[in-house]
Ligand SMILES: Cc1cc2nc3c(=O)[nH]c(=O)nc-3n(C[C@H](O)[C@H](O)[C@H](O)COP(=O)(O)O)c2cc1C
């Protein structure tokens with residue numbers, strides 16, 4: 001666990017977590033950090049605790065003591081968000097300290113009580129404050145449905161620090177550099193990629209609520225953004241606000257100037273056409289990624305589709321429907337409310353087809369409103385004529401992408 005100073009009386013504890021399925025689903029190939037913050041006035045508050053993923057709190061207590069914070073002196077536990085990656089340590093803390101007050105929203109209070117049996121809770125509403133003494137005043141600002149109903153920001157007035165919990169977070173482990181002004185260009189690129197992975201995997205479904213949270217952040221005089229996952233922005237907090245605004249547009253169909261080929265093939269017939277399409281994209285100088293389902297992780301698939309302005313779906317018919325791993329991927333994208341993408345599908349069938357019908361059912365059912373170029377279905381192997389139509393479909397897709405590019 002690393003300890004860093006944010007300002008006088010404000011410290012950060014951060015640890016990397018690897019080899020877990022985040023939310024029990026998402027393979028986080030590059031890990032994630034859990035960040036916790038200690039604010040000291042005459043009284044001490046801890047915002048969003050962290051302990052090892054195994055639930056052993058000793059690491060936290062040792063770190064607090066090394067920072068000169070006696071765990072016994074912590075009077076307030078501020079729970080910005082009740083999800084256990086931020087609050088899972090409360091029961092352990094209860095074992096070493098008998099008296100403390102939990103501060104959270106009314107929605108979180110109900111969960112703190114039902115999940116952990118805690119009842120010494122002060123419920124806060126928009127603008128409520130907590131004076132810790134020595135000029136450290138915290139105020140609380142609910143941002144519901146980011147991505148749970150209970151979520152709030154905590155804001156420290158004197159330093160203009162926004163403790164934003166899941167909002168403005170990113171996946172990705174942190175090395176020695178935890179502040180935006182320390183990041184190398186490679187690390188900045190890494191957190192752009194991991195920020196998109198995080199937004200697409202965890203936040204995308206809640207884009208309308210995130211937009212409200214972005215507006216609320218803009219209404220505060222912010223000098224530092226200190227999230228629960230990922231780097232702290234002290235030089236340029238506006239950057240992560242702008243990034244999140246851009247990601248919210250990716251959820252509505254904008255994207256980087258690149259294409260994702262979301263594909264699967266049983267016996268290589270559709271795969272032949274994928275190979276052909278790669279040649280077309282290379283000739284046109286278009287950046288592209290291939291997501292081979294079901295071999296690719298859902299996390300990587302969702303992130304890659306999310307950030308792309310154009311999507312090519314290449315999948316055959318299977319039992320009168322769309323090849324199941326690709327259908328599952330599209331359903332996942334639908335559940336994440338990734339809408340408005342420019343798209344094009346082709347695929348092979350053996351006798352009757354049926355993939356195309358299910359594709360449109362999935363798009364309709366999830367209200368995805370993807371803008372499709374005319375699909376191309378071919379019997380068995382793709383012939384010269386099929387490839388010509390596929391090429392035309394790709395070129396139409398590239399045209400459709402033009403109005404959606406946002407880097
Ligand atoms: C398990 C299985 C189920 C299939 N179901 C259908 C079907 O319902 N309708 C159809 O037209 N073709 C069906 N096919 C035929 C495939 O769509 C055809 O072989 C196609 O060329 C496969 O393309 P691929 O090699 O890219 O996987 C099925 C093939 C398999 C192996």
Ligand SMILES: [Fe+2]
Pocket residue numbers: 081083147166
């Ligand atoms: Fe969360």
Ligand SMILES: [Fe+2]
Pocket residue numbers: 083085086165166228229
């Ligand atoms: Fe979280």
